[in-house]
Amino acid sequence: MRDSQLRKKQNESLSKCVITLLNSGGGMSKIEIENEDYSYEKDGIGLDLEHSLADMVPIVHKYFDFMKQGKYFLIFVKSWSSKIPGMKIATLNSNLYKRDITSVNVMNATVRCREEREESSTKALASDFFNRTQLRYREKLTFTESTYVEIKDFSTQKLLQRIKEILPQNVSAFANTRGGYLFIGLSEEKQEVIGFKAEKSDLDKLEREIEKCISKLPVYHFCVEKKKINYLCKFLEVYDEESLCGYVCMLKIEPFCCAVFAKKPDSWHVKDNQVMQLSVEEWVQLMMDPEPVPSEKVTYIPEILYKGLFSQHEGLAQLIRKEMGSVRQGTLIFSKSWSLDLDLQENQSVICDALLISQDRPPVLYTFLRDLNDELKGYSIKTALTLKKKLVKVGGYTGKVCVMTKIYWSEESSTLTEGSARLLHDSSLSAIYPKSYTLITSQTINDLKKALFIVLKRLGTLSDKFDSEIFQHLLTAGSFLMSQLFASGTRSIQLQHQSFQ
Ligand SMILES: [Zn+2]
Numbered sequence: 173m174r175d176s177q178l179r180k181k182q183n184e185s186l187s188k189c190v191i192t193l194l195n196s197g198g199g200m201s202k203i204e205i206e207n208e209d210y211s212y213e214k215d216g217i218g219l220d221l222e223h224s225l226a227d228m229v230p231i232v233h234k235y236f237d238f239m240k241q242g243k244y245f246l247i248f249v250k251s252w253s254s255k256i257p258g259m260k261i262a263t264l265n266s267n268l269y270k271r272d273i274t275s276v277n278v279m280n281a282t283v284r285c286r287e288e289r290e291e292s293s294t295k296a297l298a299s300d301f302f303n304r305t306q307l308r309y310r311e312k313l314t315f316t317e318s319t320y321v322e323i324k325d326f327s328t329q330k331l332l333q334r335i336k337e338i339l340p341q342n343v344s345a346f347a348n349t350r351g352g353y354l355f356i357g358l359s360e361e362k363q364e365v366i367g368f369k370a371e372k373s374d375l376d377k378l379e380r381e382i383e384k385c386i387s388k389l390p391v392y393h394f395c396v397e398k399k400k401i402n403y404l405c406k407f408l409e410v411y412d413e414e415s416l417c418g419y420v421c422m423l424k425i426e427p428f429c430c431a432v433f434a435k436k437p438d439s440w441h442v443k444d445n446q447v448m449q450l451s452v453e454e455w456v457q458l459m460m461d462p463e464p465v466p467s468e469k470v471t472y473i474p475e476i477l478y479k480g481l482f483s484q485h486e487g488l489a490q491l492i493r494k495e496m497g498s499v500r501q502g503t504l505i506f507s508k509s510w511s512l513d514l515d516l517q518e519n520q521s522v523i524c525d526a527l528l529i530s531q532d533r534p535p536v537l538y539t540f541l542r543d544l545n546d547e548l549k550g551y552s553i554k555t556a557l558t559l560k561k562k563l564v565k566v567g568g569y570t571g572k573v574c575v576m577t578k579i580y581w582s583e584e585s586s587t588l589t590e591g592s593a594r595l596l597h598d599s600s601l602s603a604i605y606p607k608s609y610t611l612i613t614s615q616t617i618n619d620l621k622k623a624l625f626i627v628l629k630r631l632g633t634l635s636d637k638f639d640s641e642i643f644q645h646l647l648t649a650g651s652f653l654m655s656q657l658f659a660s661g662t663r664s665i666q667l668q669h670q671s672f673q
Contacts, residue, residue: 179220187224187264188440188447190249194228194235194262195441198251202244212240228262261450261458264438268431269345271319271352295320298353302406302422309412313363320352323360328369331356332381335421339385340434347401347428357410357420367410367418375407375419382423390433390452394618402426431456460614469501470530473645474638478506481524487588488540491580492526495538502530503621505642510537511555513633514562519551523588527559529620533600534574534610535559540588541581541596549597552577556599559627566630567623571616572609576600621646 186201193199216222217238229235229252237248252262297315317323322342326334335356346352357367370378382405389401404424409416437455440447450458472478472492482489496504509518510525521541528536537559539552556575563569579596582588625646628634634642 183220183224186221187228190225190236190247191228191262191264191438192440192442192447193249194252195439196251198249201247201249203247205240205243205245210240210245212238212245217245228264260460261439261441261455263455266437266439266455267340267344267434268437269341269348269434271345271349291318291320294318295352298355299424301355302353302424304408307365307367307408307410307420309367309410309417310364313358313365316363317360319349322346322352322354323358324354324356325359325361325366326356326368331368331370332378335378336381336385339382340389343386343389343401343403343423343425344432344434346425347432349427351425351427354423354425355420356422357418365410365420367420369418378421379405379407390436391428391431392433392452392456393430394615395429397429399429401428401432457613457615470496470499470528471503471645473503473505474641477508477524477638478504481506485523485540485588487582487590487593488523490590491540491588491593495578496528498532499528499530500532502528502532502617503645504528505645510559511551513628513631514555514558515631515633516555516558519548521545521548522551523582525552525555529617529624531612531614531617534576534605534612535620536576536578536600539577539579540593541579542586542588544581544596548581549579552579552597553599562627562631563620563623567626569619569623571619572606573616573620574603574605574609576603 186203189201193201217225222232225232225236225247235250235252237250239246239248294315295318298321301313301315313323315321324334324338339354342354346354358364359366386401386403391401403426406422406424408420408422410418410420433452436449436452439450439455441450442448492504496502505527507513507525507527509522510527511522512518521543523540523542525540526538528538530536537552537556539548539555541548556577560573560575563573577597577599579598580588580593581596582592583594584592625643628639628642628646
């Protein structure tokens with residue numbers, strides 16, 4: 173027993189060390205070999221270690237190299253680089269849970285339909301049960317475990333400890349899914365009411381401990397409301413004939429607006445020369461920050477407008493592709509005139525404007541001109557300034573932001589052709605901003621898109637040919653990030669399970 177505990181502890185500290193190296197540019201981990209007969213060629217790296225390492229990375233040999241040196245075993249760790257969206261950093265366990273019974277297998281539509289009906293009837297039955305005033309010992313349950321229901325039967329001795337163990341994961345899972353009920357004191361196996369023995373005063377203590385435990389769960393908000401985890405806790409008396417023989421503890425957990433973690437993600441990095449566990453905020457920000465990807469990761473909208481422009485100006489498509497080459501991910505919103513969209517004057521020399529909102533630079537307003545005159549630089553800058561002001565004053569954007577401008581013009585003809593485009597102005601070459609203005613996180617993107625949505629809605633200047641496409645895009649940004657976060661969360665948990673098989 174002690175040996176296995178020691179091994180578990182060693183394994184934990186090694187995992188922590190390796191995760192830290194993965195997240196901090198790579199490095200080497202040195203392990204002292206206890207077994208004198210050990211040979212790397214003959215024995216390999218050992219099953220325990222192999223499993224631990226396989227939990228951390230998709231392909232062990234892509235990240236790790238091994239070497240035996242005297243009485244030491246060396247693990248060389250390569251810096252983490254994942255192309256999988258939402259897997260920007262190495263994490264042992266995200267501690268973000270979801271209840272998901274139906275998604276494990278792909279099912280056909282009729283099966284899923286029936287399942288969903290059954291699920292919602294369980295929910296209704298569980299809700300009736302929750303609203304009862306007392307229970308009978310060994311009475312049969314009308315519902316089973318489902319997406320909405322979790323049933324536990326704990327012995328009295330370690331009741332509080334067991335509840336504290338299961339609460340974080342269960343509350344996280346219910347709150348992150350569709351809410352649900354956690355019943356303690358029912359037998360899932362026998363499908364009946366059992367109850368646990370307790371004094372009245374124990375129940376008060378239990379309720380306080382539950383409250384303390386839930387209030388400590390780390391949460392991350394994408395929204396402005398930032399609501400708290402909402403739940404109800406209730407104890408029901410269980411009667412055997414006429415006498416009170418125990419209690420059932422019931423928790424009703426409401427769905428949460430954003431993300432609830434069971435505890436801080438198991439992920440570490442080196443900060444100020446110290447190994448630090450990432451906070452939920454740091455972890456989410458790092459997770460959301462996507463890897464460099466080719467330019468098709470930039471979404472162009474509105475489709476009809478940019479396709480029309482590209483067919484009229486053959487040089488434009490090429491120029492844009494070149495400009496977007498280094499952008500990892502973002503949105504390029506085309507307009508005949510962003511100036512007009514912001515309720516300013518349009519300019520006949522402008523072919524089009526395009527606003528880039530991306531992860532790795534402040535917003536850039538591109539302007540493409542068919543000819544050149546002096547006032548045009550002013551046109552672009554004025555549009556950018558107006559946009560910035562409106563994002564704050566109308567859109568309610570509260571962060572620090574700057575809008576860069578970049579102007580191209582066609583030297584030879586009034587249409588942009590390959591080779592005719594010349595750079596007239598690029599504000600990023602001369603503008604100096606503090607880092608707090610140019611550092612764009614996924615939260616910034618979200619906030620900017622939300623603010624832009626409000627600005628454009630209020631002004632009502634968008635053509636109705638394009639507005640729905642633009643609005644839809646700006647609105648879905650938040651839910652996209654959520655789904656990405658959860659995709660990464662479930663992955664880590666699946667990995668965790670594999671190690672026990
Ligand atoms: Zn929220």
